[in-house]
Amino acid sequence: MTEEELREETGQEEKTEETVEEKTETEEPAREETEETVEGTVEDQPKEEPEEKPEADERDAKIEELNGRYLRLMAEFDNYRKRTDKEKASQFQSGEAKVLTNILNVVDSFERGMQSVPEEKRDDPVFQGMDKIYKQLMKTLTDLGVEPIDAEGKPFDLTLHNAVMQVENDELEENTVAAELQKGYTFKGTVLRHSMVSVVK
Numbered sequence: 001m002t003e004e005e006l007r008e009e010t011g012q013e014e015k016t017e018e019t020v021e022e023k024t025e026t027e028e029p030a031r032e033e034t035e036e037t038v039e040g041t042v043e044d045q046p047k048e049e050p051e052e053k054p055e056a057d058e059r060d061a062k063i064e065e066l067n068g069r070y071l072r073l074m075a076e077f078d079n080y081r082k083r084t085d086k087e088k089a090s091q092f093q094s095g096e097a098k099v100l101t102n103i104l105n106v107v108d109s110f111e112r113g114m115q116s117v118p119e120e121k122r123d124d125p126v127f128q129g130m131d132k133i134y135k136q137l138m139k140t141l142t143d144l145g146v147e148p149i150d151a152e153g154k155p156f157d158l159t160l161h162n163a164v165m166q167v168e169n170d171e172l173e174e175n176t177v178a179a180e181l182q183k184g185y186t187f188k189g190t191v192l193r194h195s196m197v198s199v200v201k
Helices: 002-042 053-115 125-144
Strands: 144-148 162-168 177-182 184-185 190-193 197-198
Touching: 053 184, 053 190, 125 144, 144 190, 162 177
Parallel strands: 162 197
Antiparallel strands: 144 184, 177 197, 184 190
16 A cells, blocks of 8 residues: 555545544534423423312312301291291281171171161161161171171081071971071181071981
């Protein structure tokens, strides 16, 4: 091998070594950039905070407890309102019944007084005036919900009639109201005063 060939081969090896060194130097910064990029990406990612599950469960339990208490209070208030409304209505109706019962005594007196007038004197203006007042009074009671009980000739009913005597009557069946001694009345579907009657035995 000549000196020139040795020189050429030596020069190629030096060039190869220089190329390898250049590549190595080029790759090292790239690796550093890649590592920095990876580190930056990891650092930029938000850290996951630990879940506050116990606090959330406690908050939900408290909300549920308060909601249940609220519903119970509303139900109790609604029951109280209904109960007081019912008591007020009952007291009011009881007061009405007491007043109407006293008025019925006046009606009884009216009827007894008018029945005592002989038939031939019933054209008298005084009697006609009393009759008009009586009819007006009965209409007012009817408008208020007071109705007379139909008793005579009807089967005896403990819920409507008060039997004060028993009589014999061949024309009527047993346990039938033979006569009405005092008229009874109902008020809004309930008995205001029982009819006082005699019953066929």
